[in-house]
Amino acid sequence: MIPVDWILLLATVLFCIGGIGVAIRRNAIVALMSIELMLNAGILALVASAAHHGDLNGQVVVLFIMMIAAAEASVGLAIITTAFRKHSEVDLDQYSSLKW
Amino acid sequence: MPVFFGIIATTIILSGLGVILSKRPVYSILSLIICLYAMGALYLTLHAEFLAIVHLIVYAGAIMVLFLFVIMLMNLDRPEHLNRSRLLQWSALAVGISLVLVIGSTLYTPSGPWVVAPMGSVHAIGRLLFSKFIVPFELSAVLFLAAIVGVVITAKVPHPEGDTE
Numbered sequence: 001m002i003p004v005d006w007i008l009l010l011a012t013v014l015f016c017i018g019g020i021g022v023a024i025r026r027n028a029i030v031a032l033m034s035i036e037l038m039l040n041a042g043i044l045a046l047v048a049s050a051a052h053h054g055d056l057n058g059q060v061v062v063l064f065i066m067m068i069a070a071a072e073a074s075v076g077l078a079i080i081t082t083a084f085r086k087h088s089e090v091d092l093d094q095y096s097s098l099k100w
Numbered sequence: 101m102p103v104f105f106g107i108i109a110t111t112i113i114l115s116g117l118g119v120i121l122s123k124r125p126v127y128s129i130l131s132l133i134i135c136l137y138a139m140g141a142l143y144l145t146l147h148a149e150f151l152a153i154v155h156l157i158v159y160a161g162a163i164m165v166l167f168l169f170v171i172m173l174m175n176l177d178r179p180e181h182l183n184r185s186r187l188l189q190w191s192a193l194a195v196g197i198s199l200v201l202v203i204g205s206t207l208y209t210p211s212g213p214w215v216v217a218p219m220g221s222v223h224a225i226g227r228l229l230f231s232k233f234i235v236p237f238e239l240s241a242v243l244f245l246a247a248i249v250g251v252v253i254t255a256k257v258p259h260p261e262g263d264t265e
Binding site: 015 | 101102105109112113116117119120125128129132135136139142143146147148150151154155158159162163166167170171174176188189192193195196197199200203204207211212214215219220224225228229232233236240243244247248250251254255257
């Protein structure tokens with residue numbers, strides 16, 4: 001088997017790609033997808049650690065993370081839909097109505 | 101085995117970069133689907149067969165289709181003009197690389213050998229989910245109910261005249 005560190009390093013790189021995506025993209029949907037990338041990096045680290053220790057608890061926690069990701073994606077897309085109807089724009093820089 | 105991991109890791113990283121770098125949102129979604137499939141293949145090698153299947157069904161099947169529906173129904177697939185400042189982009193890159201270095205350096209301690217154990221079957225996960233994790237499992241049902249109600253209320257088009265809200 002390969003060392004578990006490689007998989008954890010892959011998860012780290014994926015997490016940072018997601019973080020950079022949230023920082024540099026202005027499209028709200030792409031930002032949401034970058035958050036999904038970061039969640040997937042966490043899932044990958046959990047699965048690798050669970051397999052490394054021979055412990056099944058990590059995989060059950062991954063199931064809960066998937067549930068939370070599904071709920072988060074649906075609520076986020078509903079918010080984006082509503083904001084698009086109001087502003088005709090999915091640009092995150094234009095959403096300033098909650099600022100003041 | 102290292103060759104397989106190399107192929108999978110390259111696919112994951114390239115498609116992850118494709119998610120954040122492609123101009124059109126639909127291409128981002130397709131790259132993300134490729135990334136999710138590669139991760140599912142990686143789970144199969146990590147004794148997580150049930151998780152691999154659930155990952156493909158839930159993520160690539162349900163969540164990504166939801167994203168695609170929103171983009172295609174609302175006609176959002178227009179190329180984005182990236183006029184954010186160069187300074188912000190370079191600083192995001194620097195922060196990301198340094199984050200990789202910091203987290204990667206904590207992995208420097210040598211890890212032990214793999215515990216080889218058959219695991220990840222539906223039977224084993226199901227027993228654990230309904231005994232030890234029964235409270236979080238039920239709570240996630242409540243979470244989903246709240247999410248459903250929130251989505252319906254948030255995304256509902258208000259009636260033009262005489263609404264009872």
